[in-house]
Amino acid sequence: MDLDTVRTFVAAAEAGQFQEAAAELAVTQQAVSKRIAALERALGVRLFTRTPRGAELTIDGQAFLPHARELLRTAERAVASVRTDRRPLRVDVINSRGAATGLMREFHRAHPEIELDVVMLLEIDTAVAAIRSGAIDASFRAVAAPGRPLPEDVEAVRVLDEPLQLLTGPAHALAGARSVTLAELAGHRIWMPGVVPGTEWTAYYDDLVAEFGLTIEATGPNFGSDALLDTIADTPALATFMSERTRLVWPAGHGLRRIPVTGPTPVYPHALLWRRDNPHPGLAALRAHLAGAAGGRDTAGTWMPDWVIPR
DSSP states (O other): OHHHHHHHHHHHHHHSSHHHHHHHHSHHHHHHHHHHHHHHHHHOOOOEETTTTTTEOHHHHHHHHHHHHHHHHHHHHHHHHHHHTSSSSEESSSSSSHHHHHHHHHHHHHOTTSEEEEOOOHHHHHHHHHHHHHHHEEEEEOOOTHHHOTTTHHHHHOOEEEEEEEEEEEEEETTTOOOHHHHHHTTTTTETTTTOSSSSSHHHHHHHHHHOOEEEEEEEEEOOOOHHHHHHHHTTTTTEEEEEEEEEOOOGGGEEEEEEEEESSSEEEEEEEETTTTOHHHHHHHHHHHHHHHHOOOOOOOOOOOTTTOO
């Protein structure tokens, strides 16, 4: 059923005259008559009776009017559901405790008028596909991993370089250190069960291991951050890397230590990805916010893989 004819019917029914309906719709009276006639043929009933005062609804017209109005309301809701200025900005932050979540919380505080949907996708391929299909508007990732270029319609900008810290239990050999160099970490077991093959953070840690001779173990199941903290607290032989902005809370009895890493400081590069032609106004606001909050250019005394996109 053509919505223009339905809209014309409702306008004529509410105005009581085809001439007034034509003026409201900015069409000719003849166009209104033709649309009403086409709708009557499609429905197989007469909708109006001509009178000296204009046009009155028939019994069938009265029965059809509330449904016609509902059809128009449904059409409006359908259009609004896909209009970028009327739906939430959908952003992938990978996990709830990382730096990306913190960045989005800061953005929400600065722009409470922008409605947000926050999602968490593990695989970069899944995130890129969701960006391209419009399922999400943006994703925080470390790009571009070697051999995995982004599609031409996806853009990325580096928004945050996050220093890594060493997390140890109280009995670890390095627990009392005020800082530790990467060279001093050689020979120590760094346990990171969340390092999953094929992810961009695995590519990052593979390069870190290769360049500085570190030992990173991803053995055993990944039961989440709480289980990781329990193990690090109880096992003097194990430590782990923790990003500076990772928000974790552990029992006071764990006695965990967060120790800065230097010589150089490994930093994890966070980038924002989005589809080039995405018109969502909230995306433009997010990009501007992140550009204003980002630090300067690459800093001396830090390390990251050579495949990381420049600022």
